Amino acid sequence: MHSNRESNNWEWDNPHNRALLDEVFFREQDYIRARSEEHKEFWKFFERFQRFQEKREAAGRSGKRREDEGGKGQGQGKKKASSVDLGLPKEYDPRYRINLSVRTKDIEERHSSRHRREEKTGVGKQEVSACRLGLLHFIDFTQKQSFGKLAKLKKEQRNLPIFQYRDKIVDMVRAHPVVVVAGDTGCGKSTQVPQYLLSAGFSHIACTQPRRIACISLAKRVSFESLNQYGSKVGYQIRFETTRTPATKMVFLTEGLLLRQIQQDATLPQYEVVIVDEVHERHLHCDFLLGVLRTLISLRSDLKIILMSATINIKLFSKYFGSAPVIQVPGRLYPIQVIYQPIPQEEQPSRSEKLDPRPYLRVLQGIDHTYPPEERGDLLLFLSGVAEISTVLEAAQAYATHTRNWIVLPLHSTLSVTDQDKVFDISPPGVRKCIISTNIAETSVTIDGVRFVVDSGKVKEMSFDPKAKMQRLQEFWISRASSEQRKGRAGRTGPGVCYRLYAESDYEAFSPYPIPEIQRVALDSLVLQMKSMNLGDPRTFPFIDPPPASSIETALHYLREQGALDSQGELTPIGSLLAQLPVDVVIGKMLVLGCLFSVVEPVLTIAAALSVQSPFLRSAQNNPDCATARKPLESSQGDPFTLLNAFNEWVQVKSERGGTSRKWCRRRGLEEQRLYEMVNLRRQFKELLRSHSLIDTEGNSSSRQDSYQRRQRHGERKQLHRLKREHEKQESGKRKVLRLEGEESGSSSDEERGRGRKDNAVDIQDVKFKLRHSVPELREAAASSQDLSRRQQALLKLVLCRGLYPQLALPDEHNANRKDSDQIFHTRSKQGVVIHPTSVFASDPEVLHIQEHEKKETGPDKEESSKHQILAYVSLLETNKPYIGNCVRSPALQTLLLVARSLDTNADCTRIVVDGWLELGLSDAEAALRTLSSALQLRGSWERLLNVQLGSRRGDEGPTGPAVSSKDVAKLADSLLKFLLYIEISYSLRRLTGLESQNLYIGPQADPGLPTLASLFPSADAEPDPVKGGLKVTSFFTYNCLSGSKDLYSDCLRSFWSCPHCDLYMPLTPLERMQHEAVCRPPGEVQLEEDVSEQPSSKARSSTALQRQYHCDVCDQDFEFTSTEILKHRRQHQ
Amino acid sequence: MEYSGEGSAQGVFSCELCGLSTPFSYYGQKPPNTSSIVLLEECYVMKDPFSPEKEKFLVIGSHCSLCRKRVCVGTECSLFYTKRFCLQCIKMHLEEFPQEVQQELTKRKSVQKND
Ligand SMILES: [Zn+2]
């Protein structure tokens, strides 16, 4: 029967032979499929198994004989004593230990037919049974492995301190609406409480986390620990992604996201239980959420709320929720020895100096002296900021090269993700990791294996200075609570040591808790959100710790200034839209403004780019190769344009040669992760704008695709999903071993590492990216915002400036004579700010200077030019200096006239004061008047179109308002561009001195001068300004209110003027002329006016838009006049 | 992660000896989602939570063939030798088992003591 092959000659590792067996055992329908991971593992297992079998057989032959001789009688004797016959085979065979059998091809064939197929398959009977036995043992082995994991997991859960409180927690939650669970690090509350509730039958559970990353890891952990029995029923939801399905019973989400959900439906009907984790961290959103939930309990008697906290200030939370019951769980920390080692006077850094690394090095030395290298344990060092980290890093690395037993790693949020990940890698034996970190490692990042902690006692915190309208990053002493938290990091896996580089008396003097975020940050977004949630007056909202009243006032004022709130403090249409956007007000404004014009795509990109951390890595700036590679991306127009270029190029690279984008980024010192964040955020913005009908729900690209493309896309997606699954399988959390510094030069080892990863692994980010986004669609969007025409660029800039307003800065007039590094700028509220070194204007400040030939002297100390520029900026942050970041430059006069909130002029409009701090001087009165007048008109029509657009988006309820006509938009864009690009007017630009701003206005006049003028203006509020004096013509323009100008009645300024649109020719005052221009339109444009006036809001308009009620005091009669008719009429009486 | 809704809990299995308790999704000899494996005893089965593939199952426990106690497959609770036996029953009938099994048990006990 057998062919001439002897079983002994069968080559098991011959690929052909293996393939033959694969056909029998590892078919598509079998438990293990050929070419799967397990299949590979099986053959490895099988080799070991066979070696083991051979050994056993050899040993068994000699052992068996012995057993046969003596064993028989013994066995017989015992059997009599036993009462039952278990019917067990006496001949032991390991096969009897396995409780399963496999159905494979050979067995099936034996069942189905009598034909022997051996010849055909070419595998002998013996080989088949050997393989079968191996397979049985392999499956049994994997069963044991998995069961081992399961048992270990269950044991770990039972050993957690919180396990004892399991029933108590469930009972309490059943009995009370609000329960506080307090427990320290390691007690297991974050992972276990959700599971307790799930297994107790609760569902529709939301669990909030302060950080996005925690949402993902907790969802995975809880899903894993509950053995996926809930499958997709445990999920997470963060800004860009959700694993939530209709079956989801429990979702982890950020505090901000839950607040957004409450914003959509105040009663939060989708949840029965809300767990708020880490409440002790006192983040802005968390404090606010607690306030909102407190008011929600009265509406939802069925709602269960669980607050989870470290054992910090528990009473505060309990009291806030009407003395809610507290369950306090002990933490699980090993004992930690605290050593106070205050820094001696001579090593203490003075304010401007760098940190002295010596005290930190002494700790490293101390550890080297005291603890033998075979006692493992890493060091975690807490410093206040990035600069401090690099100082100590440098010194520690020098020490490490010397001793060769430390690997020193920095850890802070501006590092690349790859570099951050290194702290989790393992050091080789005898070598310790020294991780130098900001307070990110205090709560956000947990590193196992830390035995020593060094605490500098310092932290840098962001605070908001409302007076300078500036963020400030300042160093503070930490609180006792943070100090304890840092110490605790040493005792997670075994007993530890904490070195405090301050005195015990310092510790005693620390404040007990950190200052809640709400006490120190700008509250603009918060107040806006409160308004949109109808929470009443923010001043009286019952916060757990109310913020300073001045913060709320500042926010209210700012929101009014931004047009988000009206003068009564109610939300305006744009305000309610901004409240929906999860970004800063200025970025939101940019998005809304961008929708009107054809610059949506680039605005979406820029808004997204400005809302994430910069993709340009700081560390790469000093690398000449990176700098050269970056050059083509840089735009001299400003940083937002550089970001736009980088994004567009990246999309281009992605679409042309997907997998290589990682390399492309590395060459340019770009953190690709940020670009992924940008593309996700960009999409979210687009969806939001679309859902508010601000952009077209375009003829979707999917409908444009033909079936072939769809099929292709489908196939591609399938392939991508497969890659993603494979990656998830491989990513079994294996940690890499770190290499000692010096084994190869530092930067090249980074390079190696990156390359090594690329070559043998899928770029999972690229896979996810392609799953989430349509690359052709993105490429189209990128292409449309690449190579912007001069016109598009100008329009885009205007949108940015109006969005970013009032964040404007003026270059100092003497900058041209200063070194590049000494360029200074001024904002309205802060003098002498500098440009952040990452900005294009820091490396290339000349583009902001006015060339000699572009200016002319017009008097002593007075220079005029048509080339003045201002900067709009995204951030103003004071660290060691006040820096403005992400700047864009723009022509000064045109931009200011179009975006400023307050324009005040003298009688002939040759002097214009902008927002009370900038003065524009125009010597050519005729040109001044013409320019100002067209600015007023442009602003008028821009505002009208914007209102129409914001009004029409409310189409879902009630009658749809008129949609914005694209013709009108194109016309407006055209006029704006003419204004921006083609107005050549010389003017001076300077900041007012303090004294000048104090005495800026003439103030209210006893004799208002020209009472009749007031009646000339259609808007109801055209009346003497009660504060400034002069005449308030529009909400932003006050005429003739500046003191110090020649005291002229405007009547004396009459000059002959002929209207280009009608046949008017007569002597007019500047104001009369502007008024006429504002209403006199070329015949073709009248239509627009009438369309707009039909809106219900502008009810006061009479039959034709141009006519209105005019009462003449002289003839004491009422007329229906156009303004020109009024002028003519008045002229008769003179 | 894509775990299908299949394998939803049938009930909770808990070992009468060690107290290990976990939901199971199937009881019997033919684990769901695969036709190529047959169990030689009636088992409590769940989807293998450590494998992303849905057909991979995990046997958690079964009933002792002598005393009918519900026991997990952990080596401290039970043993399979053509049938399932709980450790208590094995102790009572130790002589019935072949040398190999007896040795294994004594070896394991001594390891535990040294632990
Ligand atoms: Zn057990």
Ligand SMILES: [Zn+2]
């Ligand atoms: Zn038993």
